[in-house]
Amino acid sequence: MSFAIGPYRLDSRVLLAPMAGVTDPPFRSLCHRFGAALCGAEMLTSDQTLWHSAKSRRRMDHRIESGIRTVQLAGAEPAQLAEAAKMNVALGAQIIDINLGCPAKKVCDRLCGSALLSDEPLVARIFDAVVAAVDVPVTVKIRTGPDSATLNAVRVADLAQRAGIAAIAIHGRTRAQRFEGQAEYDTIRNVKQHVDIPVIANGDITTPAQALAVLEYTGADGVMIGRGAQGAPWIFQAVNEHLGKVKKSSAPVLQDLQDDCAPIILEHLESLYKFYGEHTGIRMARKHLSWYCQRLSLPAPARGELMAAADSASQFACAERWFGGAHQRRSMIMTGT
Numbered sequence: 001m002s003f004a005i006g007p008y009r010l011d012s013r014v015l016l017a018p019m020a021g022v023t024d025p026p027f028r029s030l031c032h033r034f035g036a037a038l039c040g041a042e043m044l045t046s047d048q049t050l051w052h053s054a055k056s057r058r059r060m061d062h063r064i065e066s067g068i069r070t071v072q073l074a075g076a077e078p079a080q081l082a083e084a085a086k087m088n089v090a091l092g093a094q095i096i097d098i099n100l101g102c103p104a105k106k107v108c109d110r111l112c113g114s115a116l117l118s119d120e121p122l123v124a125r126i127f128d129a130v131v132a133a134v135d136v137p138v139t140v141k142i143r144t145g146p147d148s149a150t151l152n153a154v155r156v157a158d159l160a161q162r163a164g165i166a167a168i169a170i171h172g173r174t175r176a177q178r179f180e181g182q183a184e185y186d187t188i189r190n191v192k193q194h195v196d197i198p199v200i201a202n203g204d205i206t207t208p209a210q211a212l213a214v215l216e217y218t219g220a221d222g223v224m225i226g227r228g229a230q231g232a233p234w235i236f237q238a239v240n241e242h243l244g245k246v247k248k249s250s251a252p253v254l255q256d257l258q259d260d261c262a263p264i265i266l267e268h269l270e271s272l273y274k275f276y277g278e279h280t281g282i283r284m285a286r287k288h289l290s291w292y293c294q295r296l297s298l299p300a301p302a303r304g305e306l307m308a309a310a311d312s313a314s315q316f317a318c319a320e321r322w323f324g325g326a327h328q329r330r331s332m333i334m335t336g337t
């Protein structure tokens with residue numbers, strides 16, 4: 001069953017997790033096309049004095065956005081977050097997401113993200129201020145708590161619901177865990193049992209089977225995939241097929257999608273060059289190409305050549321050569337030739 005965030009009924013139950021430096025508009029558009037119902041944007045500081053940077057300006061740019069336009073704000077001062085939310089709605093944001101999940105102690109020199117989870121009264125003031133400031137849905141992304149001794153996600157979710165927050169996403173790790181250990185889903189399940197607003201489960205979901213298992217175990221309305229989508233934007237289609245949301249193509253679906261990946265990767269490169277320009281475009285592309293190489297098990301020289309390409313034309317040509325041959329190489333491996 002799909003669910004709604006405010007007035008927006010989502011097409012499916014699988015969402016792209018926000019990742020700074022990864023979920024830029026080109027990648028979000030690609031994931032949306034493959035069926036990610038909502039694509040989390042990279043966090044933006046609520047401190048407007050820092051918005052002149054190219055990075056911040058890009059994070060407010062929705063021109064090529066094909067899905068629902070979200071902006072995720074990181075900050076610690078309720079009034080500043082409220083003002084930043086208003087400005088972004090004026091610039092086209094359709095959902096404002098509050099970042100209470102980033103494990104870094106300071107973001108842009110200010111205490112924010114999951115560091116705020118230990119100050120519940122402040123969290124409540126932030127929720128109230130942002131919800132009152134805008135007439136679009138406000139969502140929040142949290143962790144399970146500051147540390148294993150203080151798993152306060154249920155209390156934070158309760159504060160969110162009381163304040164009128166439209167949905168809550170929970171990464172199943174504490175702040176102290178950063179990205180270590182395994183995500184746990186018991187706390188997410190507890191949250192789901194305590195609140196009525198949509199709950200989105202996140203953490204270590206990398207396959208369609210895991211997505212289904214987490215949905216069933218937690219009772220969550222949706223799942224959010226982050227690192228599992230790096231170099232694999234097609235994972236959303238595979239998950240949707242597994243959940244019965246879209247018609248199944250021949251199994252195994254992930255393999256089929258990967259076999260047809262060359263045009264997708266090349267289109268991704270083109271949109272990165274266009275969005276960032278030549279200089280930053282090839283640098284951003286290197287990161288994604290490296291993930292594509294891993295996913296498709298390309299041989300080491302492929303990665304080496306792709307990383308060494310110094311301009312977009314040679315990078316593109318190199319990608320065309322290596323990824324265009326991915327299907328053929330895979331057939332050779334599979335038939336043992």
Ligand SMILES: Cc1cc2nc3c(=O)[nH]c(=O)nc-3n(C[C@H](O)[C@H](O)[C@H](O)COP(=O)(O)O)c2cc1C
Nearest residue numbers: 017018019020042043101141171203204225226227
């Ligand atoms: C490179 C990277 C950047 C991230 N940036 C953000 C961010 O800007 N905002 C946020 O709420 N979470 C951010 N996260 C956390 C992810 O949204 C997600 O909660 C986490 O990666 C766990 O999900 P996964 O196991 O599916 O990757 C980031 C994670 C990674 C790996």
